[in-house]
Amino acid sequence: QQQVKQSPQSLIVQKGGISIINCAYENTAFDYFPWYQQFPGKGPALLIAIRPDVSEKKEGRFTISFNKSAKQFSLHIMDSQPGDSATYFCAPTSDRGSTLGRLYFGRGTQLTVWP
Amino acid sequence: NAGVTQTPKFQVLKTGQSMTLQCAQDMNHEYMSWYRQDPGMGLRLIHYSVGAGITDQGEVPNGYNVSRSTTEDFPLRLLSAAPSQTSVYFCASSSAGTGRRETQYFGPGTRLLVL
Numbered sequence: 001q002q003q004v005k006q007s008p009q010s011l012i013v014q015k016g017g018i019s020i021i022n023c024a025y026e027n028t029a030f031d032y033f034p035w036y037q038q039f040p041g042k043g044p045a046l047l048i049a050i051r052p053d054v055s056e057k058k059e060g061r062f063t064i065s066f067n068k069s070a071k072q073f074s075l076h077i078m079d080s081q082p083g084d085s086a087t088y089f090c091a092p093t094s095d096r097g098s099t100l101g102r103l104y105f106g107r108g109t110q111l112t113v114w115p
Numbered sequence: 116n117a118g119v120t121q122t123p124k125f126q127v128l129k130t131g132q133s134m135t136l137q138c139a140q141d142m143n144h145e146y147m148s149w150y151r152q153d154p155g156m157g158l159r160l161i162h163y164s165v166g167a168g169i170t171d172q173g174e175v176p177n178g179y180n181v182s183r184s185t186t187e188d189f190p191l192r193l194l195s196a197a198p199s200q201t202s203v204y205f206c207a208s209s210s211a212g213t214g215r216r217e218t219q220y221f222g223p224g225t226r227l228l229v230l
Contacts, residue, residue: 009155034218043119043205043221044158089157102148102173103207103219105157 003027006090006106013113019077021109023090026071030092030104033066035075038087038108047088048075080113087111117141119222121206127228128196136191136225138206146209147189148219151175151202158205164189196229203227 005024013019023033034049050057050064050073057064063076073092077084087110091103122137140147148163150173160173164183178200180192189208193200203226207219 006157041224043207043223045221046218049218091158102160102163103158105150105159107155107157 003104004090004092004106006109008109009107010110011112013080013111015080015082015113015115017080017113019075019080019084019111019113021075021088021090021111022072023074023092023106024070024072025090025092025104027092027094027104028071029094031094033064033073033090033092034103035062035064036089036091036105038089040086044089077111080111082113082115085111085113119206119208119220121204121222121225123225124223125226125228127230128193129230130197132196133192133194134196136193136204136206136227138189138191138222139187140189140206140208140220141187142208142210142220143186144208144210144220145186146219147183148173148207149179149181149189149191150205150207151200152205152224153202161191161204193227196227198229201227201229 003026035047036044037047038044048062061078066073087108090106093103119140145166149161150158152158159175162181164170203224205224206222209219
């Protein structure tokens with residue numbers, strides 16, 4: 001059973017546009033909702049993360065929106081740049097119980113930003 | 116501070132051969148894990164460890180062994196390589212402290228081809 005569903009699989013955006021990637025999860029025990037960014041040939045790196053006590057978190061051009069009742073969270077990239085072209089993964093987790101620090105990765109979204 | 120290091124970067128094996136993928140971290144992290152990444156599948160957890168001497172299975176453990184004799188090192192062993200184990204392997208580590216466990220630091224990956 002896939003606990004995390006990420007969409008879209010690929011996304012093409014023009015420079016300056018808004019990129020939106022969505023993640024839906026099943027496990028209500030998750031209490032930490034990160035997005036990881038991966039460039040070709042590199043390991044994933046934490047981009048931004050949110051806890052369920054807030055509905056939105058913004059860091060520069062990157063924003064996470066969180067909807068606890070719908071069990072969904074999304075990544076918004078404002079003013080998308082060619083340097084943002086990468087694969088993005090949602091990877092919710094929990095610091096307690098059986099999920100104890102394990103990341104549950106979505107299948108990834110390959111973002112391409114055209115100049 | 117090198118972070119998480121992995122060796123080798125590339126490896127070609129024949130079916131039935133064995134090998135060990137090395138992973139080391141110099142951040143004194145208690146939590147370490149191994150993932151494999153296949154196209155369109157995201158990252159899937161193979162094995163993880165919450166401290167020296169303690170390991171457990173992840174989502175796809177079959178065909179892989181791990182041990183954790185020191186805090187720094189977490190090698191992954193393929194006992195009898197199969198073509199289905201052709202993948203990119205990532206090691207990750209994080210601190211075990213509450214609130215800090217969720218941010219995982221990934222190594223650069225090992226690309227394995229099994230013929």
